[in-house]
Amino acid sequence: MAEAEGRGGRHVVVAGAGIAALGLALALKRANGPALAVSVFDPGLPEGASRHRGRAYAVAAGGRRMLERIGIWDRIGPATQAITDMAISDSRLRDPVRPVFLTFEREGEAEPFAHMVEAGPLVAALLAACAEAGVALDASGIASVRTEAGAARVALSDGRSLRAELVVAADGARSRLREAAGIGFVTRAYDQQGIVATIGHARSHEGRAFEHFLPSGPFAILPLADGGALGHRSSIVWTERADEAGALLAGDPEEVLAEIERRFTPALGRLSLEDGPSAHPLHLGLARRYRAGRLALLSDAAHVIHPLAGQGLNLGLAAAACLAEGITDALRLGLDPGGEDVLAAYERSRRFDALAMAAATDGLNRLFSNDLTPLRLVRDFGLGLVDRMPGLKRALIAEAAAARGPQPRLMRGEPL
Template sequence: MQSDVIIIGGGLVGMALALALDAHGLTSTVVDAADLDATLAPGFDGRASAIASAPARMLRAIGLGQVLDDHGCAINQIRVTDGLSPLHLHFDARTEGAAADPLGYMLENRLLRVALMAAAKPAKNVSVFAPARVADIKREATGATVTLADGTALRAPLVIAADGRRSSVREGAGIRVSSWRYPQTAIVTMIGHERPHDSIAFELFYPTGPFAILPLTGVPQAPNRSAIVWSIENEDAPGYTKLGPRALAAEIDKRIGGFLGKIELIAPSSSYPLGFHHAETYSAERLLLIGDAAHGIHPIAGQGLNMGLRDVAALAQVLVESARLGLDLGAPAVLARYSAWRRFDNSMVAGVTDALNRLFALKGRGPALVRRLGLAGVERIAPLKARFMAEARGETGDLPALLHGELV
């Protein structure tokens, strides 16, 4: 079977790329070891993600705007504080005018996955093999062949690895990664609360790690609800993960300071260790890395998925423009253009999130005072604040057409 690209990994980023290419008439074959239909079950993944305004425009451009309108909760404001200090940094989309886009949307991962799969099934340029195990990948001067365990041979000029942090494709290509573990574990859950969140996302920084309260759309059983992403020190993780729903809700309420009123857990909690990784290179012969296969960062600013979606926008533009010129999509020059475009931006975001996490982890009154005065200072310096807001929106640098909400 021949296609323009073979995408290994049918998660959020891999499937978004397939649909972005489909919108421009390029064919893709998506391969995933998991049963993708099973990943749509309500209990499969209780996480939610913040989708910044620029990647949200891309989702609308490739036909996925309905899921944002029906299920996404607009983030109109972001409030950043050191703990519960009154000194803060406050971003407000409304300061840019009544017609301004929200700063982003909060959306349950499962619902985005449902929308992606619903769009991919009838797409004439997208073929999906799942569950399917890759038995062999051959990348040669004339093209690439991916052989599945059942003997099916897939051919394309280019293979794209979108198979996550522990990418077997990246490992098989011998691409090294810089990586380290943070002394932190993330606890993820959802809460129902008495008072409305007013579409405000809160990021509270504690020495043990950041504590994010992220607004979600209401449901009948919880008209006011938010997602919690709470970073705690590794040595405390076993104790917190053993807490029952009421005890964990009480601990969360202590960090919130009661400003949402009475709260309760409305979803199971899960935990995962936090780490950083960045691939030494994004390319090898007839191979490119995107999303978590290329990079993984601390969730401190909710930029992980957004980095992957920005990868999608840039790669789609590179491939579409190359195809229009009649170029070999796996040619070194094509791969180099994507790598140069995305590596600098990803390195900057990764560096900033790592530095912020380390800065806010410093204990003591002195560092806390410096942080609080720093946040208050940025709040009062309009050009600097505007720069931070643009970063939060994903609107800095050389933006691909899709991040403007336009097809290539």
């Protein structure tokens, strides 16, 4: 690939082809057209959407509005399922009854709390839309980035070199670009693994999500669009102690399904294992800064949180929307899209939200992933108290849906 330049030499390079990274690239290209060259580099690009098979995400209302605005939502309609209500329970695995302490229900014509979106179709739609819009998709890796007068010099793994005003490091929790820039990353491993799988079931979920807190960690059942051998499907996100996860998944599919059935709600009838399971070590990670010279961190390169609230992707999409807005506004004013003021504003806007969500999910995991009787009594009393306070429940729903406080334009459904 020759050096890619937009009119006036403006160029943004994105390292990594995850969902938030592709959303950023597409938003920038749609908003700025030929005035800005946008390139995405990821050695995993030849695998396309296949490397995301079996995964699904809860996309909050703000993220849905962003995907609508950049022209993706209509493309993935059949792969989405609205979450219209949620039930939260807390018990031991051996308990015969799982009391529901807290429910969230959609009121009237209010929008759904979130939509479950299958990752494969979402990534496929993003890749196709990026190609159509003129985003350069390249399977090379980025070997190094160094700053020079007014730009960054990007060296690719195949020996090529290009110039860009800004490099976005979206290359994961073990980001090489973050490390090379000298940005510290505070990390702490949870003694847990996250297990994901797609489960078929005989009865309809009717858009209801379940979050069942067990001493080893939460077990979430999240509704997917209908399909599969039994007609209905859900995604599970199962948190298990690290020393037990391997043994639980080591059996044949029937034994694994039996373990899932022990934790699954009986309300959905007969079960089948449609996809997975796969296990992933869980950890908390926070970058000390979100920027360096001509470099911005995005998504897991900036923050990794516990999956119990399903907010990791939503944080990434919000950051992508914020960064796209700052870059686009700078370009329209004739300013440097990779300048210190643009990157400082981006960091100020996103760092607090990420810290707050990391603290909240870490605290909830500590509170619920144990079997201490005093804590069980306190947390179950607290859940029941919240259930009797409709105003507080509405505020929590609005917070989870990214409907409170100032939001980037794309998250409000407005154009850049």
